[in-house]
Every structure is written in C-alpha cells, then in structure tokens.
Amino acid sequence: MKPLLVTLPGSEPLSAAIAEAIGAEQALMELRHFPDGETYLRYDSPVVGRPVVLLCTLDRPDGKLAPLLFAAAAARDLGASSVGLAAPYLAYLRQDRRFRPGEAVTSRAFARVLDGALDWLVTVDPHLHRLGALSEVYGIPAVALHAAPLLARWIAAEVERPLLVGPDAESEQWVAAVAAEAGAPHVVLQKVRHGDRAVEVSLPEVGRWHDHTPVLVDDIVSTGRTMIETIGHLRDAGLAAPVCLAVHGVFAEGAYDALRQAGAARIATSNSIAHASNAIDLTALLAEAVRHRVAQAARA
Structure with a gap:
C-alpha cells in the first residue's frame, strides 16, 4: 500500500518534496493543544495496513517529543504495517556517558524511548562524538546518512x-x-x-x-x-x-x-x-533511504 507521510511541526518545508520523492500520501492530521498544554492528535487519513513514515527534525526536541510519540503510538493502534522516523536532525547524542557523578546519560535514555515507539530510524550526520555508530545506542535499525x-x-x-x-x-x-x-x-x-x-x-x-x-x-x-x-x-x-x-x-x-x-x-x-x-537540499538523500527502509519493513 502507498506509504503515509506524517509531518510533525518544524518539518513542513521538507514535507511535499519528501512525499513526492517516496511516492507517499501526505497524512491529514489534527494536532493541537488543550488549554492545559496537553497534546491532542487525530489522524484523518486511513492508516490500517499502511507503512507510516513520521517526518520530524529533532532540533529543540523536548517540545517535539510528545507529539512524535503520540503520532507513532496512534499509527500502531490504528493498524499501520510499520512505523518509521525520518529525522533530518537527531538530538540527544552529546551526553553519551556520565562525565560527572549523578548525570543522566541522555543519549541512551532518548534512544530507548524511540526504540519503543518505532520500527526504524533514518537521520543525517548524527553528532556521534565518541560513538562509532548509532547501533551502539539504538536497538532498532538506525541509518546514519552522510551529507x-x-x-x-x-x-x-x-x-x-x-x-x-x-x-x-x-x-x-x-x-x-x-x-x-x-x-x-x-x-x-x-x-x-x-x-x-x-x-x-x-x-x-x-x-x-x-x-x-x-x-x-x-x-x-x-x-x-x-x-x-x-x-x-x-x-x-x-x-x-x-x-x-x-x-x-x-x-x-x-x-x-x-x-x-x-x-x-x-x-x-x-x-x-x-x-x-x-x-x-537533503531531499534526495533522505528519500532514497526512507524508500529502502519502508521496503525492508514490508519484507520483514
């Protein structure tokens, strides 16, 4: 089935070009906040049986994480065949070890959260510092593209x-x-x-x-x-x-x-x-990797 591209806030400029390049339908989705600041999310496009690609660049990540996780969870609940993330920029890789007693190792904690929500991840030039590969912190297939x-x-x-x-x-x-x-x-x-x-x-x-x-x-x-x-x-x-x-x-x-x-x-x-x-422009670079991951998920 035709993939469904879900564009999260901040990634709108890339959305149309990525959707066209991977042959996806752009999802219709209502995303807003209740007066108390909690997130409301509703898909208005059919999801069942379709591969869902979440497009979310993760600069200023704290405010983007909740909508991303809710979009992934809702896609699974609604019967998506797979749920992957195209994150042109991937956050939380700097703190990859404990430099001072008591610090949170946020790179590993953030990876565990995404591992639990997604089937795969594609990003561009992650800031790995002392890590050799994303697989050292991510359990899902995580592809690092190079610009x-x-x-x-x-x-x-x-x-x-x-x-x-x-x-x-x-x-x-x-x-x-x-x-x-x-x-x-x-x-x-x-x-x-x-x-x-x-x-x-x-x-x-x-x-x-x-x-x-x-x-x-x-x-x-x-x-x-x-x-x-x-x-x-x-x-x-x-x-x-x-x-x-x-x-x-x-x-x-x-x-x-x-x-x-x-x-x-x-x-x-x-x-x-x-x-x-x-x-x-990263569109072609991202699109090729996303097409490959969607096809691999379909064969799994």
Whole structure:
C-alpha cells in the first residue's frame, strides 16, 4: 500500500518534496493543544495496513517529543504495517556517558524511548562524538546518512579557491573527505572546550593559503563559538572573510547574528532544520533511504 507521510511541526518545508520523492500520501492530521498544554492528535487519513513514515527534525526536541510519540503510538493502534522516523536532525547524542557523578546519560535514555515507539530510524550526520555508530545506542535499525558529497558539490560550485577548515582533530577524516571531493586543500583546528559556550581554538600555519577563501566546515553549528573565534584567527592571519558551512544549523539564540557580526562572508546550511541559511537540499538523500527502509519493513 502507498506509504503515509506524517509531518510533525518544524518539518513542513521538507514535507511535499519528501512525499513526492517516496511516492507517499501526505497524512491529514489534527494536532493541537488543550488549554492545559496537553497534546491532542487525530489522524484523518486511513492508516490500517499502511507503512507510516513520521517526518520530524529533532532540533529543540523536548517540545517535539510528545507529539512524535503520540503520532507513532496512534499509527500502531490504528493498524499501520510499520512505523518509521525520518529525522533530518537527531538530538540527544552529546551526553553519551556520565562525565560527572549523578548525570543522566541522555543519549541512551532518548534512544530507548524511540526504540519503543518505532520500527526504524533514518537521520543525517548524527553528532556521534565518541560513538562509532548509532547501533551502539539504538536497538532498532538506525541509518546514519552522510551529507559530505552534497557539501563538497556546493563548495565546488559556490566558492572560488576554497581552503576547508575543520573544527577539531575528531573531524579531520570527515573534513578531509569533503575536501577531496571538492578538490580543495584542508587544515584542522586544535580546539579545547571549557564549557557549553566557551571554546578555545588555535589555527595551524595558513600563510601559504592567502589566495584562498576559507570555508569553516562542521556537522553542527549551535552556539557558533568555535567558528566565531576561528574567524578572528583567520582575520589576524590576513586571510579573506570565510564562508561558514554546516550540515545542521541549530543556531542557539543569537548565534546566527553573532556569526555575521564576527565577519562571516556567507553562512550556509542544509535544510535539515528550516532556516534562512539553508542552501543544500537533503531531499534526495533522505528519500532514497526512507524508500529502502519502508521496503525492508514490508519484507520483514
């Protein structure tokens, strides 16, 4: 049967393109809040026997989690053949271990919640830190897609003589792959994080790249502190104003404006999270993986 695409709040800009690409019907659904803040959800599209795909990007996740879980539970109750999640951005991967006594290991707790609600999960460039794969925390089939080729194509088309700058040693392999596909050189920062908003970076020798345009590349830009400090170092080194490029533009309060004021020549992100900086379309990447997961679930 034709898949049913359920679009949760925040993911509307991707909905029509994803539905067309996977051959799905867009669900009609009433989603609102009672006066006390509790969620009301009702499907107005037939669900029984159909694969249901929930489209929900999980930036600012706490307010999105309840509607997502209710949509998944209702789809199961109404007879969906499978229920999967396409989450262009997946939250709660930073706290993957207990750094101080008494802390919640939120990455594992969040994964257990989603494991209980879904049959599968597809996301793009999750921020895994010390984890090698999503399977280390998720029990359901969880696919991590990679936007590096899309970033490389954008750089090659949009930036003249780019020099890619990676945020830290952990990113070197990823940044090197993007640089190789874009046909560009790369360097990597040394970074020490002193807190959620305090970052100290040092720039390697870049004197021989004065005729290049720096492109600061990261998987996520949240506070923007690493990029802001790097812009200052690049300016001191006499390089051109940089392009700031990220897969996921989370942009904590004021971060986007702070990046612009710091001297970024351009800020570009994918459309995993709707924002004015969106320049790289993930539709085809997501759609191919979702089609594959829906087909696999049907054969199971």
